Amino acid sequence: MQDVRDIPIKALRGVGPAKQAAYARLGIETVGDLLYHFPRAYENRGNVKRLCESDGQGKTSVIMTVGTQPRRAMIRRGMTLVKFRAYDESGDCEVVYINQDYVQSMFPVGSLFRFYGKVERDKHHYRMTSPVAEPVVEGHVLPPLHPVYPLTEGLSSKQIGQHMEMALALAAQGLEDPIPEEIRTREGLCTLSFALRAMHKPIDLASVEIAKRRLMFEELFLFGVGLRSARHTTELIVAPACTENDLSAFLSLLPYELTEAQRRTVEQIRNDMAKPYAMTRMVVGDVGCGKTVCAAAAAVIAVQSGRQAAIMVPTEILARQHYADLAPYFEKLGMRCALLIGAMTPAQKKKVHAAMAAEDPEARVQIVIGTQALLSEGVEFAAPGLVITDEQHRFGVGQRAKLSDKNAHAHLLCMSATPIPRSLALVMYGDLAVSRIDTMPPGRQRVDTFAVNQSYRDRLDAFIRKNVDEGGQVYIVCPAVEEQEDEEDLLLEEIGMARESKPPLQAAVQYAEQLAERLQGYRVAFVHGKLKPKEKDAVMNRFAAGEIDILVSTTVIEVGVNVPNACLMIVENAERFGLSQLHQLRGRVGRGTRKSYCVLVAGAMTDREIGEVAQRSLQVMKNTYDGFSIAEQDLAQRGPGDFFAKNSGGAIRQSGGVEFRLASQCSDGDLLTRAFAAADELVAQKGIEEHPVLQSAVERMFGNEAYHDILN
Ligand code: ADP
Ligand code: MG
Numbered sequence: 001m002q003d004v005r006d007i008p009i010k011a012l013r014g015v016g017p018a019k020q021a022a023y024a025r026l027g028i029e030t031v032g033d034l035l036y037h038f039p040r041a042y043e044n045r046g047n048v049k050r051l052c053e054s055d056g057q058g059k060t061s062v063i064m065t066v067g068t069q070p071r072r073a074m075i076r077r078g079m080t081l082v083k084f085r086a087y088d089e090s091g092d093c094e095v096v097y098i099n100q101d102y103v104q105s106m107f108p109v110g111s112l113f114r115f116y117g118k119v120e121r122d123k124h125h126y127r128m129t130s131p132v133a134e135p136v137v138e139g140h141v142l143p144p145l146h147p148v149y150p151l152t153e154g155l156s157s158k159q160i161g162q163h164m165e166m167a168l169a170l171a172a173q174g175l176e177d178p179i180p181e182e183i184r185t186r187e188g189l190c191t192l193s194f195a196l197r198a199m200h201k202p203i204d205l206a207s208v209e210i211a212k213r214r215l216m217f218e219e220l221f222l223f224g225v226g227l228r229s230a231r232h233t234t235e236l237i238v239a240p241a242c243t244e245n246d247l248s249a250f251l252s253l254l255p256y257e258l259t260e261a262q263r264r265t266v267e268q269i270r271n272d273m274a275k276p277y278a279m280t281r282m283v284v285g286d287v288g289c290g291k292t293v294c295a296a297a298a299a300v301i302a303v304q305s306g307r308q309a310a311i312m313v314p315t316e317i318l319a320r321q322h323y324a325d326l327a328p329y330f331e332k333l334g335m336r337c338a339l340l341i342g343a344m345t346p347a348q349k350k351k352v353h354a355a356m357a358a359e360d361p362e363a364r365v366q367i368v369i370g371t372q373a374l375l376s377e378g379v380e381f382a383a384p385g386l387v388i389t390d391e392q393h394r395f396g397v398g399q400r401a402k403l404s405d406k407n408a409h410a411h412l413l414c415m416s417a418t419p420i421p422r423s424l425a426l427v428m429y430g431d432l433a434v435s436r437i438d439t440m441p442p443g444r445q446r447v448d449t450f451a452v453n454q455s456y457r458d459r460l461d462a463f464i465r466k467n468v469d470e471g472g473q474v475y476i477v478c479p480a481v482e483e484q485e486d487e488e489d490l491l492l493e494e495i496g497m498a499r500e501s502k503p504p505l506q507a508a509v510q511y512a513e514q515l516a517e518r519l520q521g522y523r524v525a526f527v528h529g530k531l532k533p534k535e536k537d538a539v540m541n542r543f544a545a546g547e548i549d550i551l552v553s554t555t556v557i558e559v560g561v562n563v564p565n566a567c568l569m570i571v572e573n574a575e576r577f578g579l580s581q582l583h584q585l586r587g588r589v590g591r592g593t594r595k596s597y598c599v600l601v602a603g604a605m606t607d608r609e610i611g612e613v614a615q616r617s618l619q620v621m622k623n624t625y626d627g628f629s630i631a632e633q634d635l636a637q638r639g640p641g642d643f644f645a646k647n648s649g650g651a652i653r654q655s656g657g658v659e660f661r662l663a664s665q666c667s668d669g670d671l672l673t674r675a676f677a678a679a680d681e682l683v684a685q686k687g688i689e690e691h692p693v694l695q696s697a698v699e700r701m702f703g704n705e706a707y708h709d710i711l712n
Helices: 017-025 031-035 101-106 157-172 181-186 192-200 205-234 248-253 260-274 292-304 316-332 346-357 397-406 422-429 454-469 485-491 508-518 533-544 579-586 612-623 627-638 669-685 692-702 704-711
Strands: 041-044 059-066 071-076 079-088 091-098 112-122 125-129 132-135 145-148 280-285 308-312 337-340 367-370 384-389 411-416 433-437 448-452 473-477 524-527 550-553 566-572 597-601
Touching: 031 157, 059 091, 079 101, 145 157, 157 192, 192 205, 205 669, 205 692, 248 292, 248 316, 260 280, 260 292, 260 411, 260 433, 292 308, 292 316, 292 384, 292 411, 316 337, 316 367, 316 533, 337 346, 422 627, 422 669, 448 454, 448 612, 454 473, 454 566, 454 597, 508 524, 508 550, 524 533, 533 550, 566 579, 579 597, 579 612, 579 627, 597 612, 612 627
Parallel strands: 091 125, 280 411, 280 433, 308 367, 308 384, 337 367, 384 411, 448 597, 473 550, 473 566, 524 550, 566 597
Antiparallel strands: 041 145, 059 079, 059 112, 071 079, 079 091, 112 125, 112 132
């Protein structure tokens, strides 16, 4: 029998091609996708008030009897109103619907409705405009909580609700649980069908919590199973033993001594690579701690041992930067090094491809630095030895699998600037070897950090001017523009889904415009997630070249980009960012000789409005400069959720292009540990072959192709 999850969405009644396309925009193609499309909030329609108790703020429910026949009136061309009066025991209210003529027949005089919306009040006159109306019928309880879904054009929350009803009905007929029964009961988790119903048709918040806990466990468990079973097969890959590992010539070229932590890391790499099977090592360390030189040392070892090395980075800017920094060293050692990026002409690329694949060792390029272009068709190494991925969390499982697939018998080294807490690293990476670079090169300055609120705006502008006037450059980071939630959120009574109430966003575009206006004469530019990569690169390049004074951005500033002249980092609505992410942002400055500062601006006017949790986080940032320690405090304060979040530097997303639906809300570290332990146990003891439903759920999570890539 076909799994309900695999039924295409268009099989549901009412889903035609247009709706199907709208669902596709939300990433929903099957009934299974729909069932896992969770509300982002719940409206509390159960909070029923009397008219006289309504305060005009926010939405409330009022139960009223229809008092007069609804009348339709044309206000002007293209605008009609349907009006009637309704009453409860405390007063009498005008109800108005705009351009919804069909409601005229919905409200017979004398019938009872629950109206949900904003009650406007002028002395003793009340008015509701286009409220949601649900008939009150004896013997039928109206659900108090109403799910609010992430929407897209062409789909209303109501339509999603109707389709969901059908999907739930299908699910009720038999939806096998990917969590094996014995694990589910042992962990005290509710069944899948209960959980899905409770999320989409909640009776109360307590059941939503129970459901969320189970679904979070499921997500973490599937993720754990996926990682574990993939790793199982990558453990003992034969690779060339690179034993020509005398680094003295290379090290003598450097203008500095390696730090203790770098030396330890290089030593670990050297040991790994000398063995006849593949190294799988991750180097983690704060931005600026000097990971690149460790990568270069590994490349030197590979080349000295007669093999080739590839260094793959996520952006063209980074590739160029690495090439410019490293190629001179390699060339002094007599090693042939090439750049390979998408922006090169086909002829240039072809030349590099040929040099990479050259049979003649004398003609062969030995080190290639590049972007995803390294994964294109026609790219082959004649003697692969080492693959390095820098800023590794930016690559999805698929891309990395492809790279290691192309170089099936190569050593793997990855670099990450996102320190994750030791406890998480253990569950996440298990037997993947990790080198931690936990000290900075000497002479590195501390980036003085301040936390301020909106009342400092003028002083902040003056501080920006001062820094630019002295020849420095400024980064300003605002939360993402594309979040459409804000206005809507103000109207919603959010329950449960948001961790704490959020202040309105600084709309980044508007912000940049206002700033440019206030700071006339300064060169302000703006980058955001909606720009094409090329456009983004162009602006970043101009900033790096000093042609822009102030760069306003959403959080798309490339990790790893080095602009030593930048000396001030301002983060707007700082309370919306996770600690680790703030730390990453702070790492953009203080890379040169200029005294550098980081100012965290809270979205509120006064410190009291900021809230206690946010206050504490900002204090941590003021007092802590070590990324590992910040990550530990982040975990302790906010739980592991941030490490799964889409835009938070995504420490954990580095283990795959996996999009988490609920894990990013996880504030319970214990749940994560339990889910991973259960995954470990299952994979180690029985494997997942006996659980086809689990197996296909894992495949779905990692994307079929990528998953098979890493398995095979
Ligand atoms: P990241 O770890 O962020 O990749 P980089 O490797 O780019 O850091 O190093 C940042 C800067 O520190 C570079 O300019 C590099 O030359 C310098 N650097 C690296 N190691 C040392 C060292 N041991 N002493 C002094 N400077 C160093
Ligand atoms: Mg780097």
